[in-house]
Every structure is written in structure tokens, then in C-alpha cells.
Amino acid sequence: MTTPIHISGFQLWKTRLDAAGQASMVEALREVAEAAPFFHPETRWGRKMSVRMTSAGRVGWVSDRRGYRYEPRHPVTGAPWPQIPDCVLAVWREVADWPDDPDCCLINYYSEGAKMGMHRDADEGAAGFAAPVVSISLGDPAVFRIGGLERGGTTQKVTLESGDVMVMGGPARLAYHGVDKVLFGGSTLLPKGGRINVTLRVVRSV
């Protein structure tokens, strides 16, 4: 599909990745996770998030009692993050309409029952806000919620399925969004089920 759907300023390409493309991306991400294992981040208040995360790229997104930030090293192993896989960069270059490659490839794994509250991607620095955020969905479908620029505004729901690619850019770059729930078992792409979401960002704060 070459024409995206527009939802509150977000662009959504349904099944932008075909089955083979999804499978090879999962394999590439599995290799990233071998070098940079998934970890369970804590919020600033010491609560575990339900998603597990890891990253690739120059910096990775990290959360702990010190707050949210980007770091050049894995918080558990201390190793630099692996390189962003070429197949992931290829998606960015196709849809981002941005001259630079992303600095961070955040990989979120949603097992059964995992969700993510409404938030903004706001840790990338002012220059990073100019670039879009690209999001790739793999595995089980998820109910994604899109809000506006302020917390508590009206929201819209959209189901994201495996192979979907979404771009949050322009006026919607700092819009609130979250994941209500994962429709566990809705896809056979991942051996253990669940959902992987890959987000690509230009980071100018680190």
C-alpha cells in the first residue's frame, strides 16, 4: 500500500511490510536482543513497566528512578547498543522524509497483558522534535490510542497489526499516544506470541 491513512496527524500504512519482510525483521531484531537483552524498565517512581525494552543505534531509551533519558550504553550489560538493522533503516528511509538516519531504534516487547499508558515522546531534544517518529508493528495486533498535544484531551483508537508502519510527524510529533491492550494470540509471527513495536527517532539531547 503506497497511500497512508491519516488519523489525527499520524500517517498509517497498513501492512507496509509483507510476511517475508516481517519475518526477516523479527530475525534481525532477535539478533539485536542477543547482544542487548530485553530489560524491564522502572518508572521514576520505582514501578515496573509491563513492556520489556531494548534498543539499537547510537543511543537507547532508558527509564529508572532518575527519570527518562537516552543513554549510549545498555543499562544492564554496560555495552554499547548494537547497530540498527539495515531492514529497519530501509523502512525509515522510505517513509520518514528526513535527511538523517535515526539515532535510536527502541524495541518494545508486549507479552500478554502488557500495555502502555498515554505519553509523549519528548526526550529527544528540540532538534529531535523536528524529525518524525517512525513506528513498526510486528506480531499480535494492539489497540493503539491517539490523543492530542495535551494530556486529557479527546482520543481515538486504531488497531495496529503486524507489518503496519506509522509516522508521527509535523504537528502530531508531540501528540499523546499509548497502547490499551494487545490482542494476544492474534498472530503467529512471534514464536511466543505477543507484540513487538519498533520506534525510530532522531535524538539530539545526548
Add this chain to the structure above:
DNA sequence: AAGTCGCA
């Protein structure tokens, strides 16, 4: 508050 819960 990238969480959780309680309320309408």
C-alpha cells in the same frame, strides 16, 4: 506518571 485505580 512510558502506572494504577476509581469513578461516571
Add this chain to the structure above:
DNA sequence: TGCG
């Protein structure tokens, strides 16, 4: 189920 969408807020607060």
C-alpha cells in the same frame, strides 16, 4: 470505556 474515557477520563481525572
